[in-house]
Amino acid sequence: MKKNVTIKDVALAANVSIATVSRVINQNSSVNPEIKQRVLDAISMLNYYPNSAARSLKTHNTRTIAYLVSNISDYFFTTVGKGIEDVIKKYDYNLMLCNNANSEEVELAYIKLLQEKKVDGIILNTTGKNNELIAEISKDLPIVLSNRQVNHPDFRGDFIDFDNISGIYELTSHLISLGHRKIGIINGAIYLSTFRERFEGFAKAMKTIGVIVDNDYIYNYNGDGFSTFIDGYDGANYLMNLEEKPTAIVMTNSELAFGALKYFKSNNIRIPEDVSIVSFGDIVNRDILYVQPTITYTNLMGIGNKIGELMIERIEKNNQIINREIRFTTQIDYGNSTRKI
Amino acid sequence: MKKNVTIKDVALAANVSIATVSRVINQNSSVNPEIKQRVLDAISMLNYYPNSAARSLKTHNTRTIAYLVSNISDYFFTTVGKGIEDVIKKYDYNLMLCNNANSEEVELAYIKLLQEKKVDGIILNTTGKNNELIAEISKDLPIVLSNRQVNHPDFRGDFIDFDNISGIYELTSHLISLGHRKIGIINGAIYLSTFRERFEGFAKAMKTIGVIVDNDYIYNYNGDGFSTFIDGYDGANYLMNLEEKPTAIVMTNSELAFGALKYFKSNNIRIPEDVSIVSFGDIVNRDILYVQPTITYTNLMGIGNKIGELMIERIEKNNQIINREIRFTTQIDYGNSTRKI
C-alpha cells in the first residue's frame, strides 16, 4: 500500500506552513537558513518526493518531452535519443521514448495519450499518415520532426534530417566514378519525405550520365516502409533476378542493407565481385560484418543534441517561432563493398 | 500558447454538469444515452483530452510503468520492452523507457524522478549499486527486476532472468565435447548477479573435466560492467597474448562478443581455426557477421510478456505478493565458430 508523504506532512514535521516547504523545494524565494534546514531535514527524514501530478496541475507543464519513433529497436533512434536527453536534462526536462511501430493507429493513440499527459513537446518520427492531426495540434504544442516531414500547410514546428539528396548523390556518384552504369536502388516507401529525397538524389546523380530515373526505371525497388529488412531482402532478390542484372546497388538505409546482405550471403552472391553496394547511414558493428559496406555517416549524438536545442527553444518561446529546417550533411566512409568495372 | 480545454468547457457546451462529463469519460456508471451523445459531441467538437495530471492527483495512479535499463541502445532491452508493452497496453498501461547508462548516479536520479512522477511500477535493470534504496522503496512500489538481482533482505518484488548457470554450462560443455581443455572466459563485472551466475555455470562445466575455476583461474577476464564492448576487445587481447593461449573462449554476452570479434578480425586471428568461440545471448544480424558465433537464444518477446504479466499482477494485488523468481531456459543455436581439436 502506498503511503503518500505530502507537503503537509513535511510542514507538520518541520513546524512550518506548506508555503514555506514549497519555497524550499523550489529554491526561488528566500527562506531563513535555519528554517530551511529544518524543512530539509524533515524531507529526508520522511523520504518525501513532491508529487509531480499536483505540480503539473498547477504549473501547466510537465517538464517531459516525448520522442515518438517508428522503431524503438533501431540503433539510430536510440542513439539520437541519448543525444536529445543530454541536452534537455540540463534544462531539467525528461525524455519519454515511445514506439509507434510504423503504425498509423499506434501513432494516433500515442498522440492522444501524450496530449492527456500534457507533455511539453513532442519529437516525432512520424508514420506520415496523420499529417492533418499533427498539423492541428502543432498550433498549441511544440513539435520537432525527426527525419520525416509533415506535408501540411498548417504545420508549425521544426524539421531536422540528413541532407538526403546530397548524401545519396555522392554515394551514387562514387559508383559512377568506378564505371558502373546499371545501378539499382532499393528504397523505402516514397510517401515518406526521407525516401522521396533519397530517390531524388539518386535520380540526380544518374542524370549526370544521361540516365533518366523515374517511376518506370527498371532498377528501382520500392518497399512499403513497414519492414525495411524484408524489403531489403526482397529488393535484392528482385534486382538480381532481372534479365540484365545491375552491377551496383544503392540501399537507402541500413535496415534495407541488412536485408539485402542477408539475401546476397544466402545466395552466394559475392560483394563486390558480383555486385557492388553502397548504403545510406551508419551501420552498427560494421567492422565485423562479412563485408564492410561503403556508407554515409553522421554524428548521431550531434543530431540528437540539435533536436534537443530546437525543442527547448520552442518550448521557452511558447511555440512562437517560425518553422525551421536543419540538414546534417553526411560523409562517405569507404568500405570494401564496391569495385571498379 | 496552450489553450487548455477542460472538463468545464465540455460541460458548458453540452449543457450538463462536470460530473456527468466525468461519467461518460469513465464509462462506469450509466448515463442517459441522449445526454451521453451530447457530451461525446462536445468532446470531439472541442477536441478535449482529459488532463491526466488532474486525474492522477485524484486517483493516485498514473497508469504508467517505467522500464529503467542500463543501455537503451541494446537490442535486448528494446525488444524485451516491446514485449512488456504488448501486455501492459491491454490493461491500459503505458511504458516509459529510461536509460541509466550503467551509472549509479543516473539510476538514483531516475528513481527519484519516477517516484515524483508516481509511476505505478518500475521494471528495473539495475546498476547493482543502489540496493539499499531500491529495497526501501520496494515496500511501497511494485518492482520487477530484469536480469539483475538486488541483494538485500528487505527487497520485495519479482526477479526475471535467463537460467544463466545452465546456459553457460551447456555452451561450455559443447566446447569440452569438441575436445577443448584450455577454455577462456570473458565476463562482465561479477558484482552483477547475471555475470556471477554465468561464471558459476562456467566453473561447473569445467569441473566435470577436473579443472578448478576460481578467481585465480588464468583464463578468466573480468570487465567492469560499463563498456562490455571494450571489455570484450580487451579480454580477447589479454587471452590471446598469454604464454599458453586458450583454444576456445566463452563470452558471457553479445556486446562482449562484438568487442572480441573486433579484436580477432583486426588481428587476423581466425575463428574457429585459431580459436573457437561461443557466446551467451541473441545476436542481431548474426547471419551477416563475418563468422556466426554459436550462441544461446531465447524468446525475447516472451520474456517481455512475462515481465509485463508479473508487473500487472503486482500492481493489481497492491504489491502484496511474495517475491517470485522466473528463469527462462536457453537453447543453443550452433554457428560456425567452433571446431574439434
Add this chain to the structure above:
DNA sequence: CTGTTAGCGCTTTCAA
C-alpha cells in the same frame, strides 16, 4: 521572511 488561501482539472461521495 512567513502564513493563509484560492484554485489548477478531475473523481467521487452524497443528495436530490
Add this chain to the structure above:
DNA sequence: TTGAAAGCGCTAACAG
C-alpha cells in the same frame, strides 16, 4: 440518472 461540492497535493498571489 444527474448535480453539487469536497478534496487530491501543489504553487503563487496576497497579507502580515
